[in-house]
Amino acid sequence: MSRFARTTAVSCVAAAMCAVAAVPAAAAPRAPANQRCVEAGPTVAEVPWAQRMLGPERVRPFTRGGGQIVAVLDSGVDAGHPQLGGRVLAGFDAVAGSGAANDDCISTGTQVAGVIAARQEQSVGFVGLAPEVTILPIRVVAERFGSGSGSEPQVLARGVNEAVARGASVIAVSAITYKDSPVLQGAVANAISKGVVVVAAAGDLGDERGTIPTPYPAGYDGVVGVGAIRESGVLWGKSQRGDYVDVVAPGEKVLTLSRDGGMTLADGTAVATGFVAATAALVRARAGGLAGQGAIARQLERTAVPAPGGPGYGSGVVDPYAAVTARLAAASAQPLPDLPDASSDESPAWARARDVAMIGTGIAVAAVLIVLVVAVVLPRGRRRFWRSTAAPPPKQETEPDEPGPPVQLFP
Numbered sequence: 549m550s551r552f553a554r555t556t557a558v559s560c561v562a563a564a565m566c567a568v569a570a571v572p573a574a575a576a577p578r579a580p581a582n583q584r585c586v587e588a589g590p591t592v593a594e595v596p597w598a599q600r601m602l603g604p605e606r607v608r609p610f611t612r613g614g615g616q617i618v619a620v621l622d623s624g625v626d627a628g629h630p631q632l633g634g635r636v637l638a639g640f641d642a643v644a645g646s647g648a649a650n651d652d653c654i655s656t657g658t659q660v661a662g663v664i665a666a667r668q669e670q671s672v673g674f675v676g677l678a679p680e681v682t683i684l685p686i687r688v689v690a691e692r693f694g695s696g697s698g699s700e701p702q703v704l705a706r707g708v709n710e711a712v713a714r715g716a717s718v719i720a721v722s723a724i725t726y727k728d729s730p731v732l733q734g735a736v737a738n739a740i741s742k743g744v745v746v747v748a749a750a751g752d753l754g755d756e757r758g759t760i761p762t763p764y765p766a767g768y769d770g771v772v773g774v775g776a777i778r779e780s781g782v783l784w785g786k787s788q789r790g791d792y793v794d795v796v797a798p799g800e801k802v803l804t805l806s807r808d809g810g811m812t813l814a815d816g817t818a819v820a821t822g823f824v825a826a827t828a829a830l831v832r833a834r835a836g837g838l839a840g841q842g843a844i845a846r847q848l849e850r851t852a853v854p855a856p857g858g859p860g861y862g863s864g865v866v867d868p869y870a871a872v873t874a875r876l877a878a879a880s881a882q883p884l885p886d887l888p889d890a891s892s893d894e895s896p897a898w899a900r901a902r903d904v905a906m907i908g909t910g911i912a913v914a915a916v917l918i919v920l921v922v923a924v925v926l927p928r929g930r931r932r933f934w935r936s937t938a939a940p941p942p943k944q945e946t947e948p949d950e951p952g953p954p955v956q957l958f959p
Contacts (some may be wrong), residue, residue: 602677613680626651640714643688657722711744721748737770750766783856799819801813
């Protein structure tokens with residue numbers, strides 16, 4: 549049973565949220581000169597493998613995600629990138645508790661935003677899956693982190709609440725935590741109850757030995773947990789496995805944007821989360837107000853392309869075209885009606901049909917036997933002129949016990 553069906557039903561207020569959208573920031577502030585930031589990568593002209601796999605050009609005749617706001621909970625987003633210019637809001641710095649998040653020193657948030665919303669540029673093959681969505685950057689990490697506890701749950705909860713308040717229709721949580729928290733769980737449940745699709749990374753500790761901790765918010769009911777695959781379709785080695793994985797997406801050597809106008813190759817379930825969040829935005833843009841609570845999450849899961857299987861793949865690889873064009877999944881599965889009880893009374897018509905069938909079967913069997921007998925007997929009778937094939941038995945005579953008198957031969 550899907551985890552989405554267990555979420556408490558609450559009416560969707562997506563239309564109210566869209567009215568809260570702010571105006572995109574005009575320019576992104578630069579990082580302080582004394583802050584050591586990630587270097588910008590070179591521009592790449594070729595079309596990346598992840599883009600060829602997901603086929604965003606097939607979805608464009610239906611929708612490009614216009615009117616949707618996707619919140620990216622990570623390190624911020626570089627609003628000055630040419631392929632994102634004009635469509636990145638000022639955002640919110642949940643780490644500091646105030647201020648904007650439209651700059652990105654670490655660049656991981658820009659990587660996620662790139663696969664979601666990068667627009668097409670000349671001499672550049674890379675383009676985002678939903679190039680007309682608006683990005684709402686929410687900073688929940690202030691510095692790079694590895695295999696530790698990740699972001700703080702209180703900061704993530706603050707970021708989720710702020711994303712809902714600022715009108716996000718989809719929340720991509722690419723910076724996760726391994727600490728369960730009632731505060732974070734409550735913030736996520738509130739977002740889902742208001743019709744917001746929450747998509748979260750499944751974590752990058754899949755190659756660790758021993759017990760792997762549960763990632764949050766992917767581990768909560770109603771959240772779309774995302775794993776990562778390679779170009780071959782096989783699970784990326786560090787992608788975590790568990791029942792919190794609902795779908796998978798490209799997550800190894802994924803070409804995307806980096807800070808300061810550059811490009812880079814990114815690995816991890818974080819960048820895979822961007823693809824799934826973009827697909828959710830496309831489905832919402834296509835479905836409009838018809839999508840009830842949990843319907844888009846179920847749509848992503850039910851239209852996924854089947855994968856090799858196992859707890860690391862969930863329902864399979866996300867399929868943007870199928871998710872957008874397939875009929876939106878119903879709020880809940882409807883059981884088929886029970887079959888009517890078999891009647892014990894035999895109708896006259898059925899009785900006559902049965903008798904005719906039995907008589908016909910008997911006649912057919914008799915005809916076959918007659919044909920077989922004739923086919924065997926007739927040729928043999930003709931060869932013997934209809935005489936018996938057995939010779940008459942010899943005449944048996946009894947001899948007396950004592951010999952009789954001599955017989956006179958001559959008179």
